[in-house]
Amino acid sequence: MFIFQLWREYKLSIAELLHVFPRGKIVFFNEEVLVLKSLKRDDVLTKAKTLWGTIKIIETLGVDSFEDHILESAARKEGKFSYGISVFGERQNLKSILGWIKSELRDNELSSRYVNKDFENLSSAQIIGERLIPSESDFNIIATGKQSIYWVTIWVQDIETYAQRDYGKKRDMIVGMLPPKLCQMMINISKNPKSKSDNQIVYDPFVGLGTLLIESLYMGNTKVYGSDLNENMVKATRTNLGNIKKENVADFTFDLQNINAKDIEHSKIIKSNKIDAIVSEWYLGEIMTRRNISVERIDTQREILSDLYENFFSGLQNLNYKWSIVICFPFWEMEWKYFYFENIYDILNKYCQIQELFPTYMDLESTKTGSLLYKREKQLVGREIFKLKIK
Numbered sequence: 001m002f003i004f005q006l007w008r009e010y011k012l013s014i015a016e017l018l019h020v021f022p023r024g025k026i027v028f029f030n031e032e033v034l035v036l037k038s039l040k041r042d043d044v045l046t047k048a049k050t051l052w053g054t055i056k057i058i059e060t061l062g063v064d065s066f067e068d069h070i071l072e073s074a075a076r077k078e079g080k081f082s083y084g085i086s087v088f089g090e091r092q093n094l095k096s097i098l099g100w101i102k103s104e105l106r107d108n109e110l111s112s113r114y115v116n117k118d119f120e121n122l123s124s125a126q127i128i129g130e131r132l133i134p135s136e137s138d139f140n141i142i143a144t145g146k147q148s149i150y151w152v153t154i155w156v157q158d159i160e161t162y163a164q165r166d167y168g169k170k171r172d173m174i175v176g177m178l179p180p181k182l183c184q185m186m187i188n189i190s191k192n193p194k195s196k197s198d199n200q201i202v203y204d205p206f207v208g209l210g211t212l213l214i215e216s217l218y219m220g221n222t223k224v225y226g227s228d229l230n231e232n233m234v235k236a237t238r239t240n241l242g243n244i245k246k247e248n249v250a251d252f253t254f255d256l257q258n259i260n261a262k263d264i265e266h267s268k269i270i271k272s273n274k275i276d277a278i279v280s281e282w283y284l285g286e287i288m289t290r291r292n293i294s295v296e297r298i299d300t301q302r303e304i305l306s307d308l309y310e311n312f313f314s315g316l317q318n319l320n321y322k323w324s325i326v327i328c329f330p331f332w333e334m335e336w337k338y339f340y341f342e343n344i345y346d347i348l349n350k351y352c353q354i355q356e357l358f359p360t361y362m363d364l365e366s367t368k369t370g371s372l373l374y375k376r377e378k379q380l381v382g383r384e385i386f387k388l389k390i391k
C-alpha cells in the first residue's frame with residue numbers, strides 16, 4: 001500500500017493520482033492523504049517525478065512494533081542516526097511520540113537525533129536536506145480509529161527544482177505562462193485511464209514560449225505539438241525546444257505551426273498527426289488589481305474570451321476531434337466573492353461533454369460545473385480547470 005500526501009488543492013491532487021495510477025485501488029482518502037493499493041513500487045517511483053499535487057509518498061512498513069523498527073534502523077547505522085517522525089489522521093501528540101522514541105534509543109545506547117522542529121511534521125526541504133529518504137528514516141504514523149499504521153517515506157517532492165524552473169528561466173511577463181507544475185497536472189489529467197501507453201502526446205494551440213511542451217518532455221513524453229497566432233512565439237518555442245535538446249532529455253520530436261486558434265479547423269497538426277490531448281490555457285484576461293477590478297471590467301474580459309472560444313470549440317467539432325481537452329479558464333475574486341466565466345458554460349454545453357474527474361463511488365465533488373479550481377491565495381484571478389470531450 002502507498003500513501004500519497006496531498007497538496008492543499010487536494011481534489012486536484014486526487015484527480016491527478018487517479019489518472020496517473022488508474023489501476024490503484026482506493027483504500028482511504030481525506031483532505032490530507034490518498035491511500036492506494038495494488039500498485040508496484042517501481043512504477044510509483046518512476047511516475048512520482050511527474051506528479052504535481054503529491055508532497056510525499058509513503059510505503060507501509062509492515063511491522064508490528066514501530067519502536068523496534070526504529071531501534072533496528074538506528075543499530076544498522078554507523079554513527080549518529082538522524083530521523084524524523086510525522087503524524088497524520090487523528091491528531092496525536094507528536095511531542096510525546098518523539099520523546100518516547102528518543103528515550104527508547106537512549107536506553108539502548110544508540111546515538112541519535114530527531115530532526116523535527118518545534119514538534120511539527122517535517123517539510124519536504126527538511127527531508128531532502130537531512131537525506132532521510134536514502135536512509136529510510138522519515139517515519140510516519142497514520143492513525144485511523146483505534147489502529148495506528150506505521151510507514152516510511154520513499155519519495156518527496158523536490159520543491160527547489162521547480163522553484164528554479166519557475167523563476168530561474170527567462171520569462172516574458174507580457175506573454176505570461178502557465179506555472180510549470182500546473183502544466184504537469186493538466187497533462188496528467190488529460191490521460192485516458194484505459195490507455196496502455198505512458199507516452200502522452202499533447203498539443204498546445206496557444207503555445208506561447210512553450211512551457212507546457214517543455215514540461216511534457218521533462219515528464220518523459222517524446223512528442224509534442226504547438227501552435228500560436230504570433231509568429232515570434234512559434235520561433236521562441238522552436239528555440240526553447242532546441243535548447244532542451246541540448247539538455248539531458250530523452251530524444252523527442254515536435255512540430256509547430258503559426259495559426260490562429262479560431263481557425264483550428266484548418267490545423268494541419270490535428271489533421272495529420274495522432275495526438276492524445278489538447279492541453280492549454282489561452283490567457284487569463286488583462287491583469288487587474290484590488291484597486292481597479294470591477295464587474296464591468298470582468299464582463300469585458302468574459303466577452304473577449306468567449307468570442308475566441310466559441311470559434312475554437314466549433315472548429316474542433318467540425319474537425320470531428322475525438323480526444324480529450326484539458327483547459328483552464330479564468331475566474332475572478334472581488335470582495336471575497338468568486339465571479340466565474342459564466343459565458344463559457346453555455347459554449348461548453350453546446351460543443352462539449354464535461355468529463356468526470358472522480359469515480360462516482362468516491363462521493364467527492366468537483367464544482368457544480370464539473371471543474372476543479374486552482375488559485376493562489378493572494379491572486380485575484382484563478383483558474384477553472386475542465387476535462388472535456390467534443391460532442
Ligand SMILES: C[S@@+](CC[C@H](N)C(=O)[O-])C[C@H]1O[C@@H](n2cnc3c(N)ncnc32)[C@H](O)[C@@H]1O
Nearest residue numbers: 176177178206207208211212228229230260261
Ligand atoms: C499566456 S500565453 C500561453 C502560455 C502557454 N500555453 C504556456 O505553456 O505557458 C498566450 C499565447 O496565446 C497566443 N494567442 C493569443 N491569441 C491567439 C489566438 N487567437 N490563436 C492562437 N494563439 C493566440 C499569444 O500569442 C500567446 O503566445
